[in-house]
Amino acid sequence: MDIVELTTFLAVVRHRHFGHAAAELGVSISAVTKRLQRLEAELGIPLIERDSGGVIGLTAAGRRFLQFAPRVLEAAQAAQLAAGAEPAQRLRVAFPAGVDAVAPLMPAALATLELALSHAHPGVGVVLVPTTFERLDHDLTAGVVDAVLTFGVSDAEGVTSTRLGELRRVGLVPTGHPYTHRRSVPVAEFARQPLLYSPELPPSYMDPFVLADVRPLAEASLVRLPASRTSDVAGQLLTGPGITVVPAALVAALPPALKPVPLDGVPVCWYQMHHRADDTRAELLAMIALFVDFTETITRAAHVAHR
Secondary structure, three states: OOHHHHHHHHHHHHHOOHHHHHHHHOOOHHHHHHHHHHHHHHHOOOOEEEEOOEEEEEOHHHHHHHHHHHHHHHHHHHHHHHOOOOOOEEEEEEEEOOHHHHOOOHHHHHHHHHHHHHHHOOOEEEEEEEEOHHHHHHHHHOOOOOEEEEOOOOOOOOEEEEEEEEOOEEEEEEOOOHHHHOOOEEHHHHOOOOEEEOOOOOHHHHHHHOOOOOOOHHHOOEEEOOOOOHHHHHHHHHHOOOEEEEEHHHHHHOOOOEEEEOEEOOOOOEEEEEEEOOOOOHHHHHHHHHHHHHHHHHHHHHHHHHO
């Protein structure tokens, strides 16, 4: 589908006037008309109702098409950017190793983020760096990466934490666990179960997933887990003992042997992005702001895929 035709369709819908759309696009009214005609011919159905004065509305098909057209255009622009020239500068963002394997929407969300960033800061790209749990803080303070995408506020000196989108949490249990037969479980009840715990990790990484905001950690039943990556957690779940809590964004591509469990009454918490406090580059701060939409996108996409 032609990006120019999609852009023209959306301009006409915004203005409901061929002349105003043409002015926005910097082309003639005749060019706008021809682009719309090509789009309708490609789809095989009229999208716009016209009279002698121009646009009078959308057809039923046009209204349905409008629901998806902005996202199609955004994805096409992101793909075009990804195929283009290599950015002169790449901001490096660490995230827990293994997350990309179970969050397949991450590349598309990242491409959209890069497109938005390139408008304000041409030549600047973003690369996600899978990093073992124990190196996330180290690599940030050592300058190996520019930022860390994670789940809690950092207490490290010289590190600034920025709140991103909401971190929706669900329980995760192996197939055959009694909770797989329940539509949902009260979070206070789930918090009383043996939960996987890696004491080597900072509280900013572990606390959301051992439900430290539901009851004091001293009252929890914890199963020690030496973990460096997400796959370690999955392996322990399959062999037992212990169950865990994970971001809802990761449930879309779980192996069949693991089942998510909706939790009732989970307190609100947030994704966080850490960066060095003395790093105030405009492009870095702009990227961090865009990660709010990034985290919301991967969570929303996972929710739709799992319904």
